[in-house]
Amino acid sequence: MAPVLEPYFKQVDSMADSFIDRLRKAVAIPSISADAAHRPAVVKMADFLENELTTLGAHVERRYLGEQHPGLDLPPVLLGRYGDDPKKRSILVYGHYDVQPALKEDGWATDPFTLHVDEKDRMFGRGSTDDKGPVLGWINAIEAHKKAGIEFPVNLLMCFEGMEESGSEGLDNLIKQEAQVFFKDVDAVCISDNYWLGAEKPCLTYGLRGVSYFGIEVSGPGQDLHSGVYGGTVTEPMTDLINVMSTLVNNKGRILIPGIYDQVAPVTPEEEALYADIAFTMQDLYDGIGSKTAIFDDTKSTLMARWRNPSLSLHGVEGAFSAEGAKTVIPAKVIGKFSIRTVPDMDPEKVEKLVQQHVEWEFAKLNSNNTFKFHPLHAGKWWVSSPKHWNFTAAAKAVEQVWGVKPDMTREGGSIPVTLTFEQQTGKNVLLLPMGSSTDAAHSINEKLDKKNYIQGTKMLGAYLHFVAEEPITE
Amino acid sequence: MAPVLEPYFKQVDSMADSFIDRLRKAVAIPSISADAAHRPAVVKMADFLENELTTLGAHVERRYLGEQHPGLDLPPVLLGRYGDDPKKRSILVYGHYDVQPALKEDGWATDPFTLHVDEKDRMFGRGSTDDKGPVLGWINAIEAHKKAGIEFPVNLLMCFEGMEESGSEGLDNLIKQEAQVFFKDVDAVCISDNYWLGAEKPCLTYGLRGVSYFGIEVSGPGQDLHSGVYGGTVTEPMTDLINVMSTLVNNKGRILIPGIYDQVAPVTPEEEALYADIAFTMQDLYDGIGSKTAIFDDTKSTLMARWRNPSLSLHGVEGAFSAEGAKTVIPAKVIGKFSIRTVPDMDPEKVEKLVQQHVEWEFAKLNSNNTFKFHPLHAGKWWVSSPKHWNFTAAAKAVEQVWGVKPDMTREGGSIPVTLTFEQQTGKNVLLLPMGSSTDAAHSINEKLDKKNYIQGTKMLGAYLHFVAEEPITE
Ligand SMILES: [Zn+2]
Ligand SMILES: [Zn+2]
Ligand SMILES: [Zn+2]
Ligand SMILES: [Zn+2]
Numbered sequence: 001m002a003p004v005l006e007p008y009f010k011q012v013d014s015m016a017d018s019f020i021d022r023l024r025k026a027v028a029i030p031s032i033s034a035d036a037a038h039r040p041a042v043v044k045m046a047d048f049l050e051n052e053l054t055t056l057g058a059h060v061e062r063r064y065l066g067e068q069h070p071g072l073d074l075p076p077v078l079l080g081r082y083g084d085d086p087k088k089r090s091i092l093v094y095g096h097y098d099v100q101p102a103l104k105e106d107g108w109a110t111d112p113f114t115l116h117v118d119e120k121d122r123m124f125g126r127g128s129t130d131d132k133g134p135v136l137g138w139i140n141a142i143e144a145h146k147k148a149g150i151e152f153p154v155n156l157l158m159c160f161e162g163m164e165e166s167g168s169e170g171l172d173n174l175i176k177q178e179a180q181v182f183f184k185d186v187d188a189v190c191i192s193d194n195y196w197l198g199a200e201k202p203c204l205t206y207g208l209r210g211v212s213y214f215g216i217e218v219s220g221p222g223q224d225l226h227s228g229v230y231g232g233t234v235t236e237p238m239t240d241l242i243n244v245m246s247t248l249v250n251n252k253g254r255i256l257i258p259g260i261y262d263q264v265a266p267v268t269p270e271e272e273a274l275y276a277d278i279a280f281t282m283q284d285l286y287d288g289i290g291s292k293t294a295i296f297d298d299t300k301s302t303l304m305a306r307w308r309n310p311s312l313s314l315h316g317v318e319g320a321f322s323a324e325g326a327k328t329v330i331p332a333k334v335i336g337k338f339s340i341r342t343v344p345d346m347d348p349e350k351v352e353k354l355v356q357q358h359v360e361w362e363f364a365k366l367n368s369n370n371t372f373k374f375h376p377l378h379a380g381k382w383w384v385s386s387p388k389h390w391n392f393t394a395a396a397k398a399v400e401q402v403w404g405v406k407p408d409m410t411r412e413g414g415s416i417p418v419t420l421t422f423e424q425q426t427g428k429n430v431l432l433l434p435m436g437s438s439t440d441a442a443h444s445i446n447e448k449l450d451k452k453n454y455i456q457g458t459k460m461l462g463a464y465l466h467f468v469a470e471e472p473i474t475e
Numbered sequence: 476m477a478p479v480l481e482p483y484f485k486q487v488d489s490m491a492d493s494f495i496d497r498l499r500k501a502v503a504i505p506s507i508s509a510d511a512a513h514r515p516a517v518v519k520m521a522d523f524l525e526n527e528l529t530t531l532g533a534h535v536e537r538r539y540l541g542e543q544h545p546g547l548d549l550p551p552v553l554l555g556r557y558g559d560d561p562k563k564r565s566i567l568v569y570g571h572y573d574v575q576p577a578l579k580e581d582g583w584a585t586d587p588f589t590l591h592v593d594e595k596d597r598m599f600g601r602g603s604t605d606d607k608g609p610v611l612g613w614i615n616a617i618e619a620h621k622k623a624g625i626e627f628p629v630n631l632l633m634c635f636e637g638m639e640e641s642g643s644e645g646l647d648n649l650i651k652q653e654a655q656v657f658f659k660d661v662d663a664v665c666i667s668d669n670y671w672l673g674a675e676k677p678c679l680t681y682g683l684r685g686v687s688y689f690g691i692e693v694s695g696p697g698q699d700l701h702s703g704v705y706g707g708t709v710t711e712p713m714t715d716l717i718n719v720m721s722t723l724v725n726n727k728g729r730i731l732i733p734g735i736y737d738q739v740a741p742v743t744p745e746e747e748a749l750y751a752d753i754a755f756t757m758q759d760l761y762d763g764i765g766s767k768t769a770i771f772d773d774t775k776s777t778l779m780a781r782w783r784n785p786s787l788s789l790h791g792v793e794g795a796f797s798a799e800g801a802k803t804v805i806p807a808k809v810i811g812k813f814s815i816r817t818v819p820d821m822d823p824e825k826v827e828k829l830v831q832q833h834v835e836w837e838f839a840k841l842n843s844n845n846t847f848k849f850h851p852l853h854a855g856k857w858w859v860s861s862p863k864h865w866n867f868t869a870a871a872k873a874v875e876q877v878w879g880v881k882p883d884m885t886r887e888g889g890s891i892p893v894t895l896t897f898e899q900q901t902g903k904n905v906l907l908l909p910m911g912s913s914t915d916a917a918h919s920i921n922e923k924l925d926k927k928n929y930i931q932g933t934k935m936l937g938a939y940l941h942f943v944a945e946e947p948i949t950e
Contacts, residue, residue: 222765290697
């Protein structure tokens with residue numbers, strides 16, 4: 001072990017209870033960004049973090065992003081700096097202090113805003129793993145260094161936002177503005193806001209799929225009609241919509257839109273070799289989906305489908321009858337929703353054009369007198385980094401020090417848009433360094449963070465800062 | 476004019492204001508059956524009718540149908556009798572005293588529960604045309620006879636229910652029980668609870684389509700999934716469902732389920748000749764649907780499609796994303812809803828079997844590892860009567876006396892299930908004799924009944940009773 005890490009790790013262990021107490025205080029603040037009524041609690045959570053940081057000697061600036069809508073301020077982004085030594089590297093870390101909604105009635109076993117530690121040392125509470133635990137991990141690391149009298153190895157820049165669960169409104173713009181100001185000395189970026197692939201083995205994440213979301217609208221009648229009176233006499237928008245939706249994808253996951261696969265990067269032998277070693281079993285997938293209705297029965301195909309191949313999901317229909325029971329309605333205007341998860345080297349603009357051409361062509365084939373509209377709803381690009389970058393090498397060493405195992409190098413199927421923004425705006429490497437595991441149920445009831453992941457995770461974040469401070473810059 | 480009708484019509488004209496006042500009082504009672512909180516108002520409406528009837532010397536029995544659910548009584552059915560002369564024919568009339576929900580905020584120009592008579596003598600108010608106006612029409616007819624000292628031509632049996640807008644729970648059973656008791660002397664049945672085909676010309680209605688409603692369910696994952704994490708690796712229920720739904724009907728109204736058309740009665744030359752004279756224009760259809768997105772461009776094909784051919788409508792999907800915006804969900808269990816409007820000589824059980832065979836076959840072709848379930852949700856049979864029956868002949872004479880024109884003999888695309896129940900349980904002819912017009916906006920905002928339709932309609936109902944009392948029994 002690097003000599004300096006031993007006292008740091010000891011210090012973290014000795015402070016475990018106070019770190020858990022810090023998490024307890026944070027979980028108790030219901031900083032739900034989706035609900036305007038909870039906005040004061042989101043701001044209170046910003047106050048809490050600001051106070052923790054300034055107490056430890058960090059410099060914190062609150063940045064206001066304006067109003068979400070008239071009369072409702074967006075929560076502040078906290079820009080923090082701990083250390084200002086030009087001889088040290090500057091590492092920018094990102095996290096979010098807002099949380100998903102949670103109500104006891106949703107099925108939580110205990111109050112979601114009261115941290116509950118069970119006999120297995122699982123710490124239940126909304127935000128425990130997403131993303132208060134990781135954010136506090138950085139603060140814990142600062143405090144442990146201070147208490148142990150160990151010099152902090154880097155200048156730590158922090159960007160903590162309060163709207164991540166609600167679309168990070170205004171953040172991209174702020175990052176752009178600050179790229180050459182607050183973030184100008186940044187050497188590398190680290191985001192701790194995702195999860196291990198499984199329950200046991202740590203990972204570093206170097207890739208994310210993008211997402212392009214579409215609506216296709218078919219309309220005709222001036223208002224919803226009664227199917228008794230008008231069935232058989234009016235061209236029904238639902239019939240057209242379902243026909244077009246049925247041409248997008250098959251149930252083996254194959255996208256049927258011409259040209260989509262032309263843009264997908266071929267698999268290299270090097271990539272191919274990666275999948276064998278990943279700690280992932282089909283049972284992990286079955287546990288995740290709650291069934292055995294998988295498309296593939298091997299882990300390699302499954303991981304490739306999740307990480308590096310595009311997929312298309314039909315999400316639903318807006319404007320049609322969607323409740324329980326039986327309603328004899330002919331919906332007047334229906335909007336089918338679907339999205340494509342995109343991968344290297346797909347160009348979102350090209351994807352949009354291919355989708356538009358396809359759906360318009362399929363609608364034209366129907367020879368309908370209804371009206372068709374294509375709505376590209378949003379598009380976020382995929383992101384892929386090099387797992388051999390020194391930022392990743394440093395993190396891998398930290399993981400091995402703390403967990404005694406080399407991390408899996410993983411990608412993810414979902415998107416974390418801020419990743420790409422940081423990479424593009426700072427021009428620096430971005431690393432995703434998860435603290436929690438796949439069993440943490442972020443966004444679900446009974447969200448938790450294992451005590452082990454929190455305390456070892458605090459060690460890991462600190463160790464990462466030591467390694468990244470000294471890692472030879474190789475690319 | 477039959478001599479007795481002249482003084483009756485004069486009496487009705489002279490009492491017009493008090494009849495409108497009766498409608499005003501009835502509209503003021505918000506007897507919304509769909510809303511448990513309004514149940515006392517539904518009962519109050521029953522009290523109102525009972526009082527009106529008994530004041531005029533009718534005998535009224537309240538029949539309780541039990542609880543809708545624990546703690547909520549169904550509204551009473553009022554069984555009334557006016558006259559008990561074994562030498563007279565007994566005519567059973569049906570109507571309902573409950574109404575659709577209505578809120579000013581829905582877009583009503585005036586308060587829905589305050590009768591508003593505008594400068595064109597349109598009487599706006601919830602229930603004005605559906606179905607309080609027609610129900611009061613019978614009461615008005617009794618009163619006018621009484622006041623004018625004209626002998627009432629028939630024994631009038633009445634069945635007025637308070638749950639029609641909410642599925643007529645318990646009514647079928649009551650009709651069955653009373654068929655040989657309260658209704659045992661009935662010679663013919665008349666229902667006034669529908670509308671003219673257009674705005675100007677009266678009609679008698681002798682046919683209704685049936686409806687068979689289905690749900691098809693596809694399920695797989697144990698819970699809704701995130702499309703980023705699982706898209707491409709799990710067999711998505713929506714993909715299977717949309718595929719099966721796309722095989723049911725085309726946008727020209729053609730049902731694609733094999734065997735469905737084999738059961739449809741062929742068109743006879745006699746029927747074919749009927750369509751030419753019906754007062755119906757394509758503009759009437761366009762006005763009804765609020766667009767020109769019709770399947771056919773001629774009235775004959777349109778009326779045949781509405782009245783005598785089956786149709787299939789896709790209503791929507793339960794369990795999928797149906798709100799505004801973009802949600803990246805893979806729904807775990809989705810239920811597609813559709814219904815088939817059925818016509819002579821389709822057998823609902825045969826229809827159900829054909830539908831089940833088809834959807835199960837189409838799902839099997841998908842070779843999916845998801846689970847498929849077929850749910851027949853409800854089925855009501857079509858009804859067709861003979862427009863040459865003496866009950867209709869009598870009504871046609873009444874229309875001609877009052878409106879100066881022979882009524883169109885029409886069918887309807889929707890279903891009024893109680894029609895078939897009365898026919899089957901009493902074994903007598905059932906006539907649909909509308910008071911209001913197609914422009915009345917039943918079930919919509921700004922529901923109205925024209926003063927002319929209400930006052931002339933009261934004359935028509937009374938005249939019908941005179942003609943039906945003496946019409947030669949020819950079939
Ligand atoms: Zn998060
Ligand atoms: Zn989250
Ligand atoms: Zn009605
Ligand atoms: Zn109605």
